[in-house]
Amino acid sequence: EKIAQDLADSVVLGCGQFCTNPGLILGIKSAEFSQLINNLTNIMGAKPAQTMLNAGTLKSYTAGLEHLTEHQGIKHLAGQTQQGNQAQPQLFKADVELLLAGDQLLQEEIFGPTTVVIEVEDKAQLIQALQSMNGQLTATLIADEADLTEFADVVPVLEEKAGRLLINGYPTGVEVCDAMVHGGPYPATSDARGTSVGTLAIDRYLRPVCYQNYPQSLLPEALKDSNPLQILRLVNGEMTKEAI
Known part of the structure; x- marks a missing residue:
C-alpha cells in the first residue's frame, strides 16, 4: 500500500x-x-x-484524456469526470499488446496528473515491452534484492532507453548536482548527450575549438602556456596545473 501511495503522490x-x-x-x-x-x-x-499552469495546458490535458478514454484497448480505472477549470487525477490500464505493437498513444506523454498501468505476462514480455518504448527521461525499478538479481538483465535495456535510472525511488525529485542527468534518448530530448539539470548542463552551450600554431597573445587565458588561471589542464595526456 505504501508503494501505491508514494507512486500516486509522485503522479x-x-x-x-x-x-x-x-x-x-x-x-x-x-x-x-x-x-x-x-x-x-x-x-x-x-x-x-488541482489547478494547472494555464488554460492552454488544461486544454491539452483534457484532449489527452479524451484520446485515452476513446481508445478501445485502454480502460479507465479511477478519476472524476474531467470538467471545470481544474485537472482531475486519472488512472488508466492499457493492454500490453498495444505497447508491443508500437501504439502511438502509449508513446506520447499526457502532461498532467495521469498515469497508465500495463500488466505483462513474464520477464521476457517485460523486456519486449521495454524494447518497444521510445526514449525516456527516467526509468524506475521497484524491487527487493531477490528481484534485482533475477531481473538484472532488464538494466541494460533501461540504460538504452532512459537518461536517469532509479531503484526504489520516484523520479519527480530532480536534484541539481554534478551527477544529475535530466535528458535521455530521443524523443525524451533532441540531443541525448546533454542534460538540462546539473553541472553538465553547461555543455549544451559549449562547442570545442582547436587552436593550431596560434601565438600566445591570441590564445584564450585558459590555453596560454603560462596557465595564468591556474586551472587543471590535460597536457600531453596528463592532468596538470603546471606551466608548459
Whole structure:
C-alpha cells in the first residue's frame, strides 16, 4: 500500500506537471501487482483536482484524456469526470499488446496528473515491452534484492532507453548536482548527450575549438602556456596545473 501511495503522490505532484512524472507503470501479472493496481485505483480516485499552469495546458490535458478514454484497448480505472477549470487525477490500464505493437498513444506523454498501468505476462514480455518504448527521461525499478538479481538483465535495456535510472525511488525529485542527468534518448530530448539539470548542463552551450600554431597573445587565458588561471589542464595526456 505504501508503494501505491508514494507512486500516486509522485503522479499528482505539482498537478502532474513535472516532466519526470511517472506516466507508464509496468508490472508482471501476479497477485501482488493486482493488489498494487487496486490500491492505486482507490488512492488515485480520492486525489483532489488541482489547478494547472494555464488554460492552454488544461486544454491539452483534457484532449489527452479524451484520446485515452476513446481508445478501445485502454480502460479507465479511477478519476472524476474531467470538467471545470481544474485537472482531475486519472488512472488508466492499457493492454500490453498495444505497447508491443508500437501504439502511438502509449508513446506520447499526457502532461498532467495521469498515469497508465500495463500488466505483462513474464520477464521476457517485460523486456519486449521495454524494447518497444521510445526514449525516456527516467526509468524506475521497484524491487527487493531477490528481484534485482533475477531481473538484472532488464538494466541494460533501461540504460538504452532512459537518461536517469532509479531503484526504489520516484523520479519527480530532480536534484541539481554534478551527477544529475535530466535528458535521455530521443524523443525524451533532441540531443541525448546533454542534460538540462546539473553541472553538465553547461555543455549544451559549449562547442570545442582547436587552436593550431596560434601565438600566445591570441590564445584564450585558459590555453596560454603560462596557465595564468591556474586551472587543471590535460597536457600531453596528463592532468596538470603546471606551466608548459
